[in-house]
Amino acid sequence: MNHGPSGLSVAVPSTALFTDHYELTMLRAALRAGTAHRHSVFEVFTRRLPEGRRYGVVAGTGRVLDAIANFRFEQDQLEFLDRTGVVDGPTLQWLAEYRFTGDVHGYPEGEVYFPGSPILRVTGTFAECVLLETVVLSVLNHDSAVAAAASRMAIAARGRSLIEMGARRTHELAAVAASRAAFIGGFDTTSNLAAGYRHGIPTVGTSAHAFTLLHDTERDAFRAQVDSLGRGTTLLVDTYDVAEAVRAAVEIAGPELGAVRIDSGDLLLVAHRVRRQLDELGARDTRIVVTSDLDEYAIASLAAAPVDAYGVGTQLVTGSGHPTCSMVxxxxxxxxxxxPDTPLVPVAKKSAGGKLSIGGVKWGARPAGPDGVPTTEIVGTGPVPEELAGDLIQVELVRGGEIVGAEPPSAARKRHREALERLPLSAGQLSRGEPVLLTEYR
Amino acid sequence: MNHGPSGLSVAVPSTALFTDHYELTMLRAALRAGTAHRHSVFEVFTRRLPEGRRYGVVAGTGRVLDAIANFRFEQDQLEFLDRTGVVDGPTLQWLAEYRFTGDVHGYPEGEVYFPGSPILRVTGTFAECVLLETVVLSVLNHDSAVAAAASRMAIAARGRSLIEMGARRTHELAAVAASRAAFIGGFDTTSNLAAGYRHGIPTVGTSAHAFTLLHDTERDAFRAQVDSLGRGTTLLVDTYDVAEAVRAAVEIAGPELGAVRIDSGDLLLVAHRVRRQLDELGARDTRIVVTSDLDEYAIASLAAAPVDAYGVGTQLVTGSGHPTCSMVxxxxxxxxxxxPDTPLVPVAKKSAGGKLSIGGVKWGARPAGPDGVPTTEIVGTGPVPEELAGDLIQVELVRGGEIVGAEPPSAARKRHREALERLPLSAGQLSRGEPVLLTEYR
Known part of the structure; x- marks a missing residue:
C-alpha cells in the first residue's frame, strides 16, 4: 500500500480519517469535561430538496454500514493524530479502542425522501456518534445525488436500457460509488470495471474512436473487433462517415450484428437514418445505442427515436445539476x-440566522390517502399514533454495533422502483416542481 | 481489506480497475489483430472551458503519476476479468505482466490551461496507453474542477485565510483529492484529516453546534472547549444568541480568545456587529471566521466586512457550478x-457530428507579448519554431515507465500563484467572460 505524500487515495486502511478535524477536538474537549459519554441521538435529514426536484432518493446506506464497520483507528493514523497534536493522550487512548457500539435506524436504501424526512438516526454516546458525522454525510450526500439523477433518467428512458459510463468525469472512487447509486436509481449496466468487481454491477463496453483510428481503415478495425468479440458486439459508427460505417459494419458482421453506437451529431436524426439503413440491410435486430452528453431531458426528447439503449456519463455522475444533497x-x-438511563432532552440550534432544526427523536410515516396514494410525509416526535404504526418507514440497520441491515444493491434497486410506483403520478414529471408529498410535522 | 459486495471503496488494491470495460475489449481485439503494439500517442485536452470561465487550472498530475505507478492487475482482479469474460486468455496473460513502460509529458501541476492546451501526452504502445485513459481522466477532470473553483475563491479572498471544509458534501475519497486540489488552487488549510494524513495539507477545526447542544449551557460548552483546546481556540457563537455568546466567549477565554466562528445569518451584518463587540470587550486580536454556504461571489461580497478567514464547503468541492472538466x-x-521505428501517422475523428480534434503530437507555448503579458496560447504540431523554444509549457513526467515528475502539492500551489500573476489582469475578474488567452493553432 502506498502512503506517499501525493499517494492516490486507494490505500487508506480504514474509514476513520474520512472525518473532519473538529469531530476529534469536540471529542477531546467532551472527554475532559465529562460529557462525552452522555447518551445522544443524531439524525440525518435535509431542509430542502434541490431546486425543482419532486422527490429525493436514499442511496449509500449499504456503504454507510461498511464505513461504520471499518471505522477504527489504526496505528499509523493514531501516530498522525498524535504527531500533529489534533488530540491529547487520553483521547488517543480512547480512539485506539474505538468501535461503534450503538444503534442505527433509517430509511432503507432506495426509498424516497422529502424535506425533513428522518433519513438516518444514530444512537449511542455523544463520543461514538459524533465521530461518524463526516463519513456518513459524505456517503449519503454523494450517492443520493447520483441516485436521484439516475431515477429521473430511468423515468425518461421508459424501459429502454441505461448504461452508466461517467467514470472519467468524476473522481476515480466516486465513480465506483456512482455506478452503484445509478444502478439503485434504475440503470442496468455500467462501463466501470471496479463497480463490477466491488458491487457486482454488470459491466459492458466494446470500443472507442481510438480503436478505429489505430487501424489503417475503419473496415480493418471492424473486422478486428468482430473477430475478437463476435458478431454480437457493438460497433462504433461515427468516426468518419456514419452511412458508410453502417454499411461496412453489416457487411462484416452480417445481420447478426449486435448493435451500432452513435456518439455525436443530431442523435434524433441520425438514429432514424441508421435504423432505416440497418433495416434495409436486413439487420432488423441490430440495436442502436446512443451516448453523447445525455441527461434526462435529452433522453426524453429521444422517446420517439428508434433508440434501444442510452449511455450516460457526465450528467449522471454529477447529479444532473445537483452534485450533492444538503443532508445534515x-x-x-x-x-x-x-x-446510564439519564433521560434524553430534545435539543436544537435556536439562533436567529436560520438553519433551524426541530429537537427530539423523530419517526417518519407515509400513510396512503383515500385513493391509495399518499399525500403527506408525516414526521413526528414522541409516541407513534396507532393509526400510523403500519406506515413507518425507518428500519433497523445497526444493533449494538452489529450490522443487521446489509443487503445487495439489487434489493435497493427493486425497492426504489416500488417506492416510485406508490408516489403520486406527478413524481414522474421531469419539469421543475414542488416535492410531491408535503411534509407534515406532528 | 474488505472486498464485500457493498464494500466501501477504500480497499481497491490497485488502480487497474478504475477503467472502463471497453479499454480492455479494445486491447483484446487489438492483441488478436496484431495492432496492439503500434507505437501511439494519446493527448489530454479540452475543447472548451466551463461556460464563462477565463482560465483552467491543471490539478491532479501528482495523483495521475501515482495512478500510473499503481496500475497493475492483481490476482483477484484477473480472476474477476476471467470469470466475467471481459477478456480472453491471451489478454489475461498480457494484463498479468502489465506495467506502463512509456513516457508522459504534460503541463506541470498548478499551471493554467486554455481550450486546446495539450495538458498531458502519453506515449507508448497502443495497448499500454489506452488502458490508462479512464483513470487519467477521472483524476484530472475532478481535481482540475475543484482547483479552478479554489483559484477563483482565492482571488476573491484577497489574501485572507481560506479553509476547505467540504468533505461532507462529496464522496469520502473525492473529498481527500478535493482538499489537495483546493490547496493547489490557493486554500490554506482543510478540515479533512485524511487530506492531512495522505497529502500533508494542514488540518484545522474546533467545534460544531452539537458540542454546544451537548452541554447544559453554552457557557459550559465554551468552558469545556477552552479548558481542553486553550484560549487560542475558535468558539462557535451562533447556536443561540450571538451577542450573548460573544460576551460569554470573551468572559471565559479572555481577550486572548483566538477566534469566533459565525455559521449562519447575514454574515456582513453579523461580522460588523461581532467585530465591534469584540473590540469593545478588549478582544482586538480575536479573529472572525465565517462559514455559511460561501462561494467566490459571497467571499467577494464580504471584502469590506471585518472577516479574517473563510471556511468553504459545498461550492468548493463541487467546482462552484462546474463539478467536472470536459477533458478528453x-x-x-x-x-x-x-x-519499432515505424513512423507515426497523425489521426483524428472526422465525422460530421462534431467532437472534432486535430491529429498529430502537439506542443504548447505561451510567449510574453510586447508588455510582458501573454495574449495567446500557441498549440502546434511539428517542429517548435525557434523563437518559442523558451516558452514551452510541457515538462517530462514519466520516462520509460519511471516517474520523474513527482513533487509535493506545495510546489504546484506556488506554481499556480505564479502562473496567475503572469496572466492578463482580467483573469482575476469573477464575472463571466471569455478565456483570457486566445488559442492559436500552428
Whole structure:
C-alpha cells in the first residue's frame, strides 16, 4: 500500500480519517469535561430538496454500514493524530479502542425522501456518534445525488436500457460509488470495471474512436473487433462517415450484428437514418445505442427515436445539476448526565440566522390517502399514533454495533422502483416542481 | 481489506480497475489483430472551458503519476476479468505482466490551461496507453474542477485565510483529492484529516453546534472547549444568541480568545456587529471566521466586512457550478505497423457530428507579448519554431515507465500563484467572460 505524500487515495486502511478535524477536538474537549459519554441521538435529514426536484432518493446506506464497520483507528493514523497534536493522550487512548457500539435506524436504501424526512438516526454516546458525522454525510450526500439523477433518467428512458459510463468525469472512487447509486436509481449496466468487481454491477463496453483510428481503415478495425468479440458486439459508427460505417459494419458482421453506437451529431436524426439503413440491410435486430452528453431531458426528447439503449456519463455522475444533497447530521437529543438511563432532552440550534432544526427523536410515516396514494410525509416526535404504526418507514440497520441491515444493491434497486410506483403520478414529471408529498410535522 | 459486495471503496488494491470495460475489449481485439503494439500517442485536452470561465487550472498530475505507478492487475482482479469474460486468455496473460513502460509529458501541476492546451501526452504502445485513459481522466477532470473553483475563491479572498471544509458534501475519497486540489488552487488549510494524513495539507477545526447542544449551557460548552483546546481556540457563537455568546466567549477565554466562528445569518451584518463587540470587550486580536454556504461571489461580497478567514464547503468541492472538466484523452498519432521505428501517422475523428480534434503530437507555448503579458496560447504540431523554444509549457513526467515528475502539492500551489500573476489582469475578474488567452493553432 502506498502512503506517499501525493499517494492516490486507494490505500487508506480504514474509514476513520474520512472525518473532519473538529469531530476529534469536540471529542477531546467532551472527554475532559465529562460529557462525552452522555447518551445522544443524531439524525440525518435535509431542509430542502434541490431546486425543482419532486422527490429525493436514499442511496449509500449499504456503504454507510461498511464505513461504520471499518471505522477504527489504526496505528499509523493514531501516530498522525498524535504527531500533529489534533488530540491529547487520553483521547488517543480512547480512539485506539474505538468501535461503534450503538444503534442505527433509517430509511432503507432506495426509498424516497422529502424535506425533513428522518433519513438516518444514530444512537449511542455523544463520543461514538459524533465521530461518524463526516463519513456518513459524505456517503449519503454523494450517492443520493447520483441516485436521484439516475431515477429521473430511468423515468425518461421508459424501459429502454441505461448504461452508466461517467467514470472519467468524476473522481476515480466516486465513480465506483456512482455506478452503484445509478444502478439503485434504475440503470442496468455500467462501463466501470471496479463497480463490477466491488458491487457486482454488470459491466459492458466494446470500443472507442481510438480503436478505429489505430487501424489503417475503419473496415480493418471492424473486422478486428468482430473477430475478437463476435458478431454480437457493438460497433462504433461515427468516426468518419456514419452511412458508410453502417454499411461496412453489416457487411462484416452480417445481420447478426449486435448493435451500432452513435456518439455525436443530431442523435434524433441520425438514429432514424441508421435504423432505416440497418433495416434495409436486413439487420432488423441490430440495436442502436446512443451516448453523447445525455441527461434526462435529452433522453426524453429521444422517446420517439428508434433508440434501444442510452449511455450516460457526465450528467449522471454529477447529479444532473445537483452534485450533492444538503443532508445534515444533527444532535437532536441527549441525556443531561453520563449515568446510564439519564433521560434524553430534545435539543436544537435556536439562533436567529436560520438553519433551524426541530429537537427530539423523530419517526417518519407515509400513510396512503383515500385513493391509495399518499399525500403527506408525516414526521413526528414522541409516541407513534396507532393509526400510523403500519406506515413507518425507518428500519433497523445497526444493533449494538452489529450490522443487521446489509443487503445487495439489487434489493435497493427493486425497492426504489416500488417506492416510485406508490408516489403520486406527478413524481414522474421531469419539469421543475414542488416535492410531491408535503411534509407534515406532528 | 474488505472486498464485500457493498464494500466501501477504500480497499481497491490497485488502480487497474478504475477503467472502463471497453479499454480492455479494445486491447483484446487489438492483441488478436496484431495492432496492439503500434507505437501511439494519446493527448489530454479540452475543447472548451466551463461556460464563462477565463482560465483552467491543471490539478491532479501528482495523483495521475501515482495512478500510473499503481496500475497493475492483481490476482483477484484477473480472476474477476476471467470469470466475467471481459477478456480472453491471451489478454489475461498480457494484463498479468502489465506495467506502463512509456513516457508522459504534460503541463506541470498548478499551471493554467486554455481550450486546446495539450495538458498531458502519453506515449507508448497502443495497448499500454489506452488502458490508462479512464483513470487519467477521472483524476484530472475532478481535481482540475475543484482547483479552478479554489483559484477563483482565492482571488476573491484577497489574501485572507481560506479553509476547505467540504468533505461532507462529496464522496469520502473525492473529498481527500478535493482538499489537495483546493490547496493547489490557493486554500490554506482543510478540515479533512485524511487530506492531512495522505497529502500533508494542514488540518484545522474546533467545534460544531452539537458540542454546544451537548452541554447544559453554552457557557459550559465554551468552558469545556477552552479548558481542553486553550484560549487560542475558535468558539462557535451562533447556536443561540450571538451577542450573548460573544460576551460569554470573551468572559471565559479572555481577550486572548483566538477566534469566533459565525455559521449562519447575514454574515456582513453579523461580522460588523461581532467585530465591534469584540473590540469593545478588549478582544482586538480575536479573529472572525465565517462559514455559511460561501462561494467566490459571497467571499467577494464580504471584502469590506471585518472577516479574517473563510471556511468553504459545498461550492468548493463541487467546482462552484462546474463539478467536472470536459477533458478528453484522444489518440492523435500512431505507427502504421508494430515494428519499432515505424513512423507515426497523425489521426483524428472526422465525422460530421462534431467532437472534432486535430491529429498529430502537439506542443504548447505561451510567449510574453510586447508588455510582458501573454495574449495567446500557441498549440502546434511539428517542429517548435525557434523563437518559442523558451516558452514551452510541457515538462517530462514519466520516462520509460519511471516517474520523474513527482513533487509535493506545495510546489504546484506556488506554481499556480505564479502562473496567475503572469496572466492578463482580467483573469482575476469573477464575472463571466471569455478565456483570457486566445488559442492559436500552428
Amino acid at each position: 447530521y444533527k444532535l437532536v437529543a441527549r441525556a443531561g448526565g453520563e449515568a | 484523452y484522444k489518440l492523435v498519432a500512431r505507427a502504421g505497423g508494430e515494428a
